[in-house]
Amino acid sequence: MCSKTRISDQAFVTLATNDIYCQGALVLGQSLRNQRATRKLVVLITPQVSSLLRVILTKVFDEVIEVNLIDSADYIHLAFLKRPELGVTLTKLHCWTLTHYSKCVFLDADTLVLSNIDELFDRTEFSAAPDPGWPDCFNSGVFVFQPSLETHGLLLQHATDHGSFDGADQGLLNSFFSSWSTADIHKHLPFIYNLSSNNAYTYSPAFKRFGSSVKVVHFLGPTKPWNYKYNPQMGSVLEEGSGLANQHQTSFLNLWWKIYQHSILPLYGSFRDEEEHASPGHSAGIGEPCAKPAVGSSHPWPAEGPSEQTMVTDDTPPSPEGCHSEDQPMDKGEGDPSVEILEPSQEPPVDVTGDSSPQDALEVDLAMSVYEISIEEKVKEPSPEEERRKWEEGRIDYMGKDAFARIQEKLDRFLQ
Numbered sequence: 059m060c061s062k063t064r065i066s067d068q069a070f071v072t073l074a075t076n077d078i079y080c081q082g083a084l085v086l087g088q089s090l091r092n093q094r095a096t097r098k099l100v101v102l103i104t105p106q107v108s109s110l111l112r113v114i115l116t117k118v119f120d121e122v123i124e125v126n127l128i129d130s131a132d133y134i135h136l137a138f139l140k141r142p143e144l145g146v147t148l149t150k151l152h153c154w155t156l157t158h159y160s161k162c163v164f165l166d167a168d169t170l171v172l173s174n175i176d177e178l179f180d181r182t183e184f185s186a187a188p189d190p191g192w193p194d195c196f197n198s199g200v201f202v203f204q205p206s207l208e209t210h211g212l213l214l215q216h217a218t219d220h221g222s223f224d225g226a227d228q229g230l231l232n233s234f235f236s237s238w239s240t241a242d243i244h245k246h247l248p249f250i251y252n253l254s255s256n257n258a259y260t261y262s263p264a265f266k267r268f269g270s271s272v273k274v275v276h277f278l279g280p281t282k283p284w285n286y287k288y289n290p291q292m293g294s295v296l297e298e299g300s301g302l303a304n305q306h307q308t309s310f311l312n313l314w315w316k317i318y319q320h321s322i323l324p325l326y327g328s329f330r331d332e333e334e335h336a337s338p339g340h341s342a343g344i345g346e347p348c349a350k351p352a353v354g355s356s357h358p359w360p361a362e363g364p365s366e367q368t369m370v371t372d373d374t375p376p377s378p379e380g381c382h383s384e385d386q387p388m389d390k391g392e393g394d395p396s397v398e399i400l401e402p403s404q405e406p407p408v409d410v411t412g413d414s415s416p417q418d419a420l421e422v423d424l425a426m427s428v429y430e431i432s433i434e435e436k437v438k439e440p441s442p443e444e445e446r447r448k449w450e451e452g453r454i455d456y457m458g459k460d461a462f463a464r465i466q467e468k469l470d471r472f473l474q
């Protein structure tokens with residue numbers, strides 16, 4: 059399958075807490091495969107990720123591991139109660155619980171690998187590249203770490219005690235690994251392992267000199283590749299609305315989309331029929347016109363670089379051994395459907411045919427035509443159960459649908 063030996067106790071790890079970030083994780087995973095990564099590919103997900111995306115992720119990643127935002131240990135509950143904004147942050151920290159690996163490289167789901175980066179495994183914890191905005195801090199989008207429950211516990215304790223100066227993982231990790239900027243230059247990854255696609259060109263002569271050796275591009279900041287629309291015929295993102303910064307950024311975006319179009323969209327192909335039954339409309343028309351005909355292997359190992367086209371069949375996803383829920387002490391009630399073990403080869407892949415749980419529905423709209431592909435977040439109407447739960451949790455939309463005037467209207471309707 060792969061020419062090099064895969065070193066099985068080391069892994070590339072990413073995180074996706076929703077279906078939108080899963081699109082990024084898929085492209086990242088595929089880019090690692092394209093560059094013949096010799097380590098396992100692992101994606102951490104949370105219960106919000108739909109069943110469909112879970113199955114698709116297993117086609118690119120060796121392990122899809124569900125982690126929960128809420129851990130059963132009391133001090134974590136405390137941290138959550140006091141600092142709810144640390145939610146996604148604490149999720150990234152779960153990567154330290156992957157103790158079946160001796161060393162890992164974490165990559166944000168908004169990164170793209172342009173050449174082989176296996177040499178990162180020669181580095182030790184905690185190695186990261188400088189943040190382009192404040193180079194005495196590291197950027198937490200790419201880092202080398204050593205899984206350890208002890209470190210995980212210390213990190214969570216640190217979050218509880220000190221919070222995070224930016225309200226997220228980067229601030230927390232920088233204050234935890236506070237000697238990074240001065241202690242050991244070997245722990246400074248070169249900028250080519252985490253080139254911010256937005257900032258790189260503030261020093262354009264450096265980009266001119268070193269840009270060709272870039273190995274990892276990071277689409278840091280609020281606008282991600284999946285926020286653009288892409289013209290598959292031209293092979294380029296569309297400018298409208300997003301205000302493209304410059305030519306280099308555009309070419310990285312185009313590269314991301316090329317992988318998305320040729321290697322990720324076809325993975326949805328096998329679900330097209332079910333999806334068509336479920337919603338005959340145009341949106342979420344998975345695998346529509348520009349997705350290529352389905353042929354080839356379900357586990358994409360393209361022979362060449364990113365331009366190589368990978369296609370898929372409807373054959374069963376890889377064995378379930380690569381797929382398990384984390385056996386950490388999580389806040390999982392018995393029989394909680396949100397923590398089910400993923401075993402795609404034993405289950406029908408996905409239920410897209412009707413009133414399944416919210417987790418079963420695809421949370422993204424993939425709109426496709428010959429001229430344009432776009433990925434959009436689905437605006438979901440909450441179910442009556444969800445609405446009720448929100449009320450009971452005190453999350454009331456006083457300004458919107460729960461405003462007094464709206465409630466009055468409802469009462470009036472009821473009384474009439």
Ligand SMILES: O=c1ccn([C@@H]2O[C@H](COP(=O)(O)OP(=O)(O)O[C@H]3O[C@H](CO)[C@@H](O)[C@H](O)[C@H]3O)[C@@H](O)[C@H]2O)c(=O)[nH]1
Nearest residue numbers: 073074075076079166167168198199226227228229278279
């Ligand atoms: O709703 C979300 C948000 C984030 N993520 C994951 O968390 C990562 C970080 O979020 P991102 O949107 O990529 O943040 P950046 O724009 O890269 O911003 C910076 O700030 C973040 C918060 O400190 C750090 O996590 C990043 O590494 C750092 O580059 C993502 O790539 C995903 O892997 C999700 O899964 N779901």
Ligand SMILES: [Mn+2]
Nearest residue numbers: 166168199278
């Ligand atoms: Mn990022």
